[in-house]
Amino acid sequence: MRSLYNSPPMSNPSSPPPPRQLPSRRRPRAGTVELVFLGSGTSAGVPMIGCACDVCTSTDPRDQRTRPSVVIRYGETQVLVDTTPELRLQAIANHIHRIDAVVFTHAHADHIMGLDDVRRFNYVRGGPLDVWADAATHQTLQTCFHYAFREPHPEQKVFRPHLVRREIRNRRHFTIDGVRWQPIKLLHGELPVLGFRVGRLAYCTDVSTIPAESYRFLEGLDVLVLDALQKKKHTTHFNLEEAIEQAKRIKAKQTWFTHIAHGLGHEATNRELPKGMRLAYDGLAVRAEL
Ligand SMILES: [Zn+2]
Ligand SMILES: [Zn+2]
Numbered sequence: 363m364r365s366l367y368n369s370p371p372m373s374n375p376s377s378p379p380p381p382r383q384l385p386s387r388r389r390p391r392a393g394t395v396e397l398v399f400l401g402s403g404t405s406a407g408v409p410m411i412g413c414a415c416d417v418c419t420s421t422d423p424r425d426q427r428t429r430p431s432v433v434i435r436y437g438e439t440q441v442l443v444d445t446t447p448e449l450r451l452q453a454i455a456n457h458i459h460r461i462d463a464v465v466f467t468h469a470h471a472d473h474i475m476g477l478d479d480v481r482r483f484n485y486v487r488g489g490p491l492d493v494w495a496d497a498a499t500h501q502t503l504q505t506c507f508h509y510a511f512r513e514p515h516p517e518q519k520v521f522r523p524h525l526v527r528r529e530i531r532n533r534r535h536f537t538i539d540g541v542r543w544q545p546i547k548l549l550h551g552e553l554p555v556l557g558f559r560v561g562r563l564a565y566c567t568d569v570s571t572i573p574a575e576s577y578r579f580l581e582g583l584d585v586l587v588l589d590a591l592q593k594k595k596h597t598t599h600f601n602l603e604e605a606i607e608q609a610k611r612i613k614a615k616q617t618w619f620t621h622i623a624h625g626l627g628h629e630a631t632n633r634e635l636p637k638g639m640r641l642a643y644d645g646l647a648v649r650a651e652l
């Protein structure tokens with residue numbers, strides 16, 4: 363298997379060697395889990411194309427939001443949650459040089475369209491990557507990226523991802539490098555999607571309803587990450603008021619809001635938020651007990 367990855371693909375002679383000299387993030391302390399926001403923006407990103415509003419033209423870097431994705435890290439392990447169209451730029455900006463697995467919340471375009479770029483992680487790793495998702499998400503991934511789930515041909519050195527389908531069945535927990543990942547059922551409008559709990563941290567994006575049976579997975583959290591799109595009510599996302607209400611009910615030590623649209627300026631919104639609740643921003647890292 364390894365031999366497939368030993369030399370740079372012939373079709374891409376400019377592919378650089380593995381990034382051994384690059385600045386890297388410090389490993390999370392033993393017993394802790396860290397979440398790095400690669401992107402905290404909604405599906406259109408902020409600034410939005412063709413918008414001259416105060417937030418889209420803001421000079422505060424925290425008002426520049428790429429599409430929603432995080433890396434969850436513990437020990438030597440780094441797991442990518444969702445693959446946005448900005449994956450390559452997000453990985454470079456956040457010194458994410460290696461990924462050990464990919465986990466998906468759901469298959470909307472802003473969460474999956476960067477999947478082809480994980481081929482660099484295949485190369486750096488020298489092997490395939492596990493992709494954890496429910497059956498509905500896998501079906502869309504299969505339609506969009508069918509080539510990525512096939513075993514590479516040893517002679518054809520095509521530079522493409524090499525993925526292994528891992529199905530999350532009935533939201534049963536699974537483990538990545540010995541750590542338990544608990545899927546949490548969320549409703550995104552009518553669409554069931556997955557949040558995830560790892561240790562005392564939970565990532566719940568793209569949600570407009572938390573089903574009653576899911577709250578038990580949100581007890582005793584150090585860190586909750588929750589969808590908060592805008593002030594106006596929306597059919598498939600919590601607005602800010604609903605997100606605050608949910609955060610008060612869940613009572614995590616810290617709540618960070620994500621999937622943020624251009625209606626919410628970083629500074630101005632944070633001034634209005636209750637204690638222990640803040641807007642996330644691209645590049646922010648938060649920690650919890652594992
Ligand atoms: Zn989304
Ligand atoms: Zn705008």
Ligand SMILES: [Zn+2]
Binds near residue numbers: 468470550568
């Ligand atoms: Zn979505």
